[in-house]
Amino acid sequence: MLTQEQAGDIFDRIKKLSTADEVEVLFSGGKFALTRFANNVVHQNVAEENHVVSVRAAFGGKTARAFTNKFDDESLRQVVRSAESLARVQYADPDLLPMPDAREAAGKAGGNTRASETASRHFAATASITPESRAEGVKKIVGVAQRHKLSTAGVFSSAESIDGIFNTRGLTRWHTQTMAEISITMLGTDSSGWQKANSPYVANLDALALAEVAAQKAADSAHPREIPAEKYTVILEPAAVLDMVGFMFWDYSGMAILDQRSFLNGRIGTKLFGDNISIWDDVAHPLQTGSPFDGEGMRRQRVGLVENGVVKRVVYARATAERMKRSEYKDKVGPVEATGHGFPLPNEMGEMPLNIVFAPVGDPQSVDQMIASTERGVLVTRLWYIREVEPFEKMLTGMTRDGTFYVENGRVQGGVRNFRFNESLIHMLSNVEAMSVPVRSCGEESLDMVVPAMKVKDFNFTEVTKF
Amino acid sequence: MKHVANWALNIAALRGASYADVRVVAQRSRALTTKNGKVGSASDAESVGMSVRVIADGAWGFASSSELGRGAVEATAALAVEIARASSRVKREDVRLAPEKAAVAEWSTPYKIDPFSVSVEQNIELLLKIDAELRSVSGITLAETNLNFNREEQWFVSSEGADIHQTKLSTGAGYAAYAFAGNEIQKRSYPNSYGGQWQNKGYELIEELKLVENARRIADEAVALHQADQCPEGKFDIILDSSQLGLQIHESVGHPIELDRVLGMEANFAGTSFLSIDKLRKLRYGSEMVNVVADARQEHGPGLGTFGFDDEGVAAQCTPIITNGLFTGYLSSRETAHTIGESRSGGTLRAEGWNRLPMIRMTNISLLPGEKPLSLEQLIASADHGILMQTNRSWSIDDKRYNFQFGCEIGWEIKNGKRARMVKNPSYSGITTEFWNSLDAICSRDEWTLWGTPNCGKGQPQQVMGTGHGAAPSRFHGIKVGTAFKS
Numbered sequence: 001m002l003t004q005e006q007a008g009d010i011f012d013r014i015k016k017l018s019t020a021d022e023v024e025v026l027f028s029g030g031k032f033a034l035t036r037f038a039n040n041v042v043h044q045n046v047a048e049e050n051h052v053v054s055v056r057a058a059f060g061g062k063t064a065r066a067f068t069n070k071f072d073d074e075s076l077r078q079v080v081r082s083a084e085s086l087a088r089v090q091y092a093d094p095d096l097l098p099m100p101d102a103r104e105a106a107g108k109a110g111g112n113t114r115a116s117e118t119a120s121r122h123f124a125a126t127a128s129i130t131p132e133s134r135a136e137g138v139k140k141i142v143g144v145a146q147r148h149k150l151s152t153a154g155v156f157s158s159a160e161s162i163d164g165i166f167n168t169r170g171l172t173r174w175h176t177q178t179m180a181e182i183s184i185t186m187l188g189t190d191s192s193g194w195q196k197a198n199s200p201y202v203a204n205l206d207a208l209a210l211a212e213v214a215a216q217k218a219a220d221s222a223h224p225r226e227i228p229a230e231k232y233t234v235i236l237e238p239a240a241v242l243d244m245v246g247f248m249f250w251d252y253s254g255m256a257i258l259d260q261r262s263f264l265n266g267r268i269g270t271k272l273f274g275d276n277i278s279i280w281d282d283v284a285h286p287l288q289t290g291s292p293f294d295g296e297g298m299r300r301q302r303v304g305l306v307e308n309g310v311v312k313r314v315v316y317a318r319a320t321a322e323r324m325k326r327s328e329y330k331d332k333v334g335p336v337e338a339t340g341h342g343f344p345l346p347n348e349m350g351e352m353p354l355n356i357v358f359a360p361v362g363d364p365q366s367v368d369q370m371i372a373s374t375e376r377g378v379l380v381t382r383l384w385y386i387r388e389v390e391p392f393e394k395m396l397t398g399m400t401r402d403g404t405f406y407v408e409n410g411r412v413q414g415g416v417r418n419f420r421f422n423e424s425l426i427h428m429l430s431n432v433e434a435m436s437v438p439v440r441s442c443g444e445e446s447l448d449m450v451v452p453a454m455k456v457k458d459f460n461f462t463e464v465t466k467f
Numbered sequence: 468m469k470h471v472a473n474w475a476l477n478i479a480a481l482r483g484a485s486y487a488d489v490r491v492v493a494q495r496s497r498a499l500t501t502k503n504g505k506v507g508s509a510s511d512a513e514s515v516g517m518s519v520r521v522i523a524d525g526a527w528g529f530a531s532s533s534e535l536g537r538g539a540v541e542a543t544a545a546l547a548v549e550i551a552r553a554s555s556r557v558k559r560e561d562v563r564l565a566p567e568k569a570a571v572a573e574w575s576t577p578y579k580i581d582p583f584s585v586s587v588e589q590n591i592e593l594l595l596k597i598d599a600e601l602r603s604v605s606g607i608t609l610a611e612t613n614l615n616f617n618r619e620e621q622w623f624v625s626s627e628g629a630d631i632h633q634t635k636l637s638t639g640a641g642y643a644a645y646a647f648a649g650n651e652i653q654k655r656s657y658p659n660s661y662g663g664q665w666q667n668k669g670y671e672l673i674e675e676l677k678l679v680e681n682a683r684r685i686a687d688e689a690v691a692l693h694q695a696d697q698c699p700e701g702k703f704d705i706i707l708d709s710s711q712l713g714l715q716i717h718e719s720v721g722h723p724i725e726l727d728r729v730l731g732m733e734a735n736f737a738g739t740s741f742l743s744i745d746k747l748r749k750l751r752y753g754s755e756m757v758n759v760v761a762d763a764r765q766e767h768g769p770g771l772g773t774f775g776f777d778d779e780g781v782a783a784q785c786t787p788i789i790t791n792g793l794f795t796g797y798l799s800s801r802e803t804a805h806t807i808g809e810s811r812s813g814g815t816l817r818a819e820g821w822n823r824l825p826m827i828r829m830t831n832i833s834l835l836p837g838e839k840p841l842s843l844e845q846l847i848a849s850a851d852h853g854i855l856m857q858t859n860r861s862w863s864i865d866d867k868r869y870n871f872q873f874g875c876e877i878g879w880e881i882k883n884g885k886r887a888r889m890v891k892n893p894s895y896s897g898i899t900t901e902f903w904n905s906l907d908a909i910c911s912r913d914e915w916t917l918w919g920t921p922n923c924g925k926g927q928p929q930q931v932m933g934t935g936h937g938a939a940p941s942r943f944h945g946i947k948v949g950t951a952f953k954s
Contacts, residue, residue: 035554036927038732043556046529046928047546048822050516067512069533076907082511089588090506131553138557153734155927183927185735194735259502260608260647348500348507348611382739387861389874390892391652391952396873397951399865401738420863420870420896422951444736462950463896465870466741 001030002051002162010053010071017080020057020087022099023168024296026344028052029069030161031127037135038153045131050163052382056345057083058099061092063346068207095191095279095319096345100296101169107299107340118284119199120293122160124296126178129158129202137207139313141184144211150218152211154184160203163291175291181442182207185402186218190467191415193217194382194402196239198442200289217381217403217420222417226464229419233377233433234459235370235407238441240380240400245311245356246446248394248425252281252305254320254336255350257329261390263426264311267332273429276361279306281315282339285406287440287450288355295344303339305353310431311441319352356449358438365434370455372410373434378419378461379405379412394425399465419461431457471535472624475519476771477719478544480626482522484528484551486564487544488779488794489549490672491517491535492821497583497616501594503609504602504622509587511721515838516821519547520779525561526554531822566803569628570593574772574775576636578669582616585670590614593678594642600682601644606690609645611848613662614673615921619820636772637933638672639665639884639921644686646693653692653891655876657685659710665919666769668846672726688877698878698893700949703909704853704894706846706942709910712834713936714859719899720752720759721832723868724788725925726797728827728920738866741899742794744807747927750794753903756837760788761798763830764812768917770935772830774817779825781814788832792904798827826926831917833937837909842939846885846908854948855879856893861951864899867901894951902943910939 007027014025036044052150054067064086068079076256111225134156163175181198182205193375194217236244256262282294283300292300296318303346315333316324321338324330336406371379383404389395400418407413430436435452442448472489479487493515500507518531528551532543594612601610616638630912639734641663643656654678666672672689707715723740727733742750753759762782772782779801786796799813818825861874862869878884878893891950917937924931 021485032928033550034928036735037557038734039559039730041559042526042557042558043732044529044824044927045527045550046531046824047555048518048531048824050514050533051512054510054512057722064509064511066510069514069516075684079513086511086587087588089591091507093505096885132556135553135556142557151731151734153731157928169526174492183735185730187490192734261645263649292905314920346506346510347510349501384866385863387863389861389894392650395951397861397874398865399863399870401866405625407779418865420865422872422953436931445588460952462872462873465867466898467865467867467869 001160004164006078007164008166013076014055014080017077018057018084019105020059020084022058023100024056024376026054026378027162027164030159032159033276035131036155036158037136037138037386039151042138043136051057055079055083057087057088060165061094062087062090062297063096064090065398065433074280095323097319097322099167099169100172100298100318102169105171105297105299111385121289123178126158126200126202127175128178130181136221140207141211144208144215145186148215148219150186150215151182152186152199155181157181165293165297167195167297171297172298173293176290180205180268182210183216183464184210186214188218188222191221191224192402193221196442198448213399220412221403221405222418223413226417229461229464231460233374233455233457235367235374235377235379236382236454236456237367238453239443240383241451241454242381242441242444242449243386243443244425244428245398247388247396249353249356252314252353253351254316254324255335256315258313258323258327263394264314268311270311272426273306273309273312275308275433276432276435277306277309277429278355278359280304280359282357283355285355285357285450288357290355294331294342298338298340298342300340302333303353315339315341315351315353320350323388327366347365354447358451360438361435366424366436367453370434371407371412374407376408377407379407395422396424396425416459417467420463420465421460422462428456433457468622469584469624471517471540472622474537475517475544475623476626477550478541479519479521479810481584482548484523484548485624486522488520488623489517490624490636490778490821492695493620494820495618499590499594499599499614500611502759504598504651505511514820518821519544519545520824521551522562523548523551525557526551526558527562528554529824531641539574550627559598561665562802563651564801565810567812569625569774570776570780570782571630573632576667578636579929580670582638583618585664586925589886597642597678597682599644600679601686603688604683604686605685606646606648607644608647612642612710613640615639623754623780625780631776631780631881633775635667635774637665637667637918638667638670639663640673640676640678646689647881651693653689655685655689656858657681659918662921665771665921666917667771668769668775683694687879692877692891695743695889695891697952698890698949700953701943703948704850704942704944705946705948706855706940708857708940709914709916710918711856711859711873711939712938712941713871715919716834716860716936716938717934718864719868719871719902720788721829724797725827726799726803729797730803733925736927736933741869742865747807748793748795751792751904752789752794752900753792756906757789757792757903760831760835761786761788767831770917771830771921771933772935775814777814778818779816784814786813796895796938817932819932828932829923831933831935831937833917834910836915836939839908839911841908841910841915843910845908846940846942847881847886850881850884851882854893855881869872869898871899872951890891894947895946896950897947906941907943907944907947915939
């Protein structure tokens with residue numbers, strides 16, 4: 001693993017090679033290993049180690065970036081040359097700011113945001129996972145499958161990673177993290193069940209418990225029957241909520257407002273969702289992960305995006321905040337300030353909140369309680385292949401997958417064939433009748449978040465598939 | 468680089484691997500974008516590394532490293548064997564590979580102009596010229612353009628004696644114009660959405676695409692969509708343009724024929740397939756007009772799925788996938804070929820880079836054009852009532868690849884053989900085999916385009932791969948339209 005000291009040495013070598021007015025160097029990478037299984041056997045088992053350095057050169061308002069994964073003198077000379085030659089031929093960008101120094105990057109406290117401190121997210125127990133220990137974990141999962149007379153497929157992965165940034169104005173930020181992940185699908189002849197979890201600390205993962213839940217879902221959804229596609233009350237487990245709501249957070253960006261590509265254009269300060277919806281971006285939340293600084297090294301602030309259904313504000317990279325202050329929208333978008341959510345420069349997307357946390361409600365309900373209070377509805381484990389059909393009402397389409405159940409008279413009545421939905425996120429988040437305690441959740445189509453299960457009325461299923 | 472590979476092969480053999488292959492890969496890319504009159508991003512990247520894939524104790528192991536010094540390479544090979552031994556703890560039977568004659572070969576993408584030789588200034592000037600054309604149309608609120616160039620050089624050697632040096636080059640370009648007004652965002656893209664057109668070609672692709680010449684029309688259409696009627700809902704005959712049909716092929720033919728999906732290896736992520744092995748040479752996939760091939764050979768065209776050899780050293784091939792409507796073939800690898808009774812791999816194993824395990828990927832999955840001369844305008848003229856849909860806007864399909872729904876950027880209602888009116892938000896949905904069986908007209912070769920899909924995701928860890936899809940505009944009978952927007 002690349003250490004901060006080694007990275008500092010590489011930065012010093014790059015500084016000496018560069019003729020730019022300012023230089024910023026990002027470091028990323030680490031070790032990653034993954035054991036993949038299917039049909040109750042391991043069929044892929046991989047490991048890699050890689051570190052990437054990217055150099056941003058700035059000459060006045062001109063900037064560009066180049067990447068390499070080689071740190072010898074000639075490779076560093078080449079990557080500096082590439083960044084500088086790309087930068088020199090740019091047109092000067094009047095919006096480009098000088099790189100932040102350490103004081104600016106530390107951010108400020110108070111107002112609607114507060115500086116966040118994150119606990120260590122690096123655990124030796126996760127970093128030291130071996131191929132043998134992953135194989136042992138898979139063996140346990142396969143054992144559950146065999147006991148239930150099912151076939152299982154999934155992954156057990158582990159990673160140790162670094163993120164670092166240095167610039168010639170004296171800024172240095174460094175973050176290390178570990179991550180372990182288990183994802184399990186259990187397959188019967190005509191049904192399936194799924195569970196997935198990840199954590200920086202491998203001891204937080206219980207492979208057997210995940211396998212048992214996935215297996216039970218496969219067993220309980222066997223012999224699915226077809227019920228008509230129409231509007232139903234749905235109980236969306238956290239992974240299903242996550243993959244749906246993840247599609248709107250690209251729009252909680254100052255740049256998206258300036259570009260007029262956000263569904264929040266003209267809607268900030270208005271009540272868009274139900275009273276029970278409050279959403280934060282908070283990298284320091286104990287169930288969140290990731291680095292506490294953004295692509296320019298700015299400290300990620302805790303930002304309240306939605307309060308009781310009212311969209312309060314969006315996040316900003318430094319340059320976007322300055323542009324917004326000069327724009328026609330400046331008085332209509334809530335607080336405008338750099339919040340530490342920018343992507344590495346140069347980029348065309350600006351910024352995005354990456355550490356979403358749904359606020360808990362005063363009367364949380366478990367999924368079992370939601371089922372018990374449902375006269376007629378559908379319980380959804382997971383959603384799949386979600387895409388945006390219409391951007392301003394945030395109309396999404398996608399499929400249910402790996403455990404879809406019919407609920408009647410407060411009880412699960414068995415599995416049903418999977419549905420296609422066409423549903424507006426605005427409509428969905430305005431129709432949430434109950435929520436569970438938010439949990440760390442991971443899916444396949446959105447970033448990991450802290451989200452609750454939700455009971456939603458009038459969820460629009462439009463078609464049924466063949467299984 | 469061959470010496471690097473040999474260090475790894477030697478260690479793998481010493482540690483007891485019964486098979487090993489090594490790939491040393493050097494990748495270079497350039498990405499340029501503009502947005503509303505300014506450069507959005509400008510970056511160059513290079514990545515070099517090696518990987519070792521081994522079979523030991525009858526199971527697979529794979530390890531990779533960016534370090535190419537002897538010590539690191541040998542440690543990586545040793546780790547691959549260690550991982551294979553761990554894999555063997557959870558196996559049912561030994562991995563077996565279909566025999567393949569060890570190739571010793573050089574291959575590279577044919578091109579006229581090396582895209583990396585074209586100055587960045589010239590490229591930015593081109594993009595800003597397109598941008599200016601797009602934004603010259605009143606009502607355009609966002610204009611985005613992109614240019615992408617990629618070069619990948621690979622040395623492949625195996626313990627069976629294969630020794631292949633291969634260099635692939637790809638070029639991509641496109642743009643989009645957005646019009647935001649009222650409560651609606653409309654968008655038009657050219658020559659395709661989500662990055663434009665991509666092929667394994669040099670800079671000559673950029674010159675062929677007529678990017679500037681089409682910019683004003685595309686921007687006009689984006690603005691005009693605000694005044695267009697909503698696409699009607701119901702059952703219609705639809706005509707799909709070749710780019711939308713390319714994506715339809717990708718999702719409803721290309722993915723379900725991947726044999727690893729069929730065998731359950733992707734069940735936890737990308738999903739499985741409705742095409743169980745008992746359907747081979749029995750299932751009527753489409754109407755008699757439907758002929759689909761998986762063709763990685765250069766003579767098929769410069770698709771993103773064109774190469775000399777796949778990433779386990781098997782030469783590019785053409786496999787008939789659907790023959791006169793009958794399902795006739797899968798995408799296979801050396802490990803999976805025997806499951807469908809084949810004695811040789813179909814040559815489709817590819818990896819995103821040096822640090823990823825090769826897996827079954829689409830090559831160029833193409834619908835062959837109609838044999839009788841038929842232009843798009845003639846096809847429109849032959850329709851009494853239908854909807855023409857152009858350029859993908861959204862795409863979704865279930866995890867067995869039965870039920871799909873696609874949205875397009877723009878539609879045209881056709882009445883009595885003429886484009887009667889523009890319609891917005893067109894979408895259609897259906898079941899894969901029912902849809903392909905409803906095909907009743909395909910335009911001929913001069914309307915056929917080999918489209919590139921640069922962003923196909925599959926596998927864990929996920930790998931992004933480029934695939935090719937040849938298609939000509941085609942007509943489908945009695946398709947469900949507009950369900951996505953049904954209130």
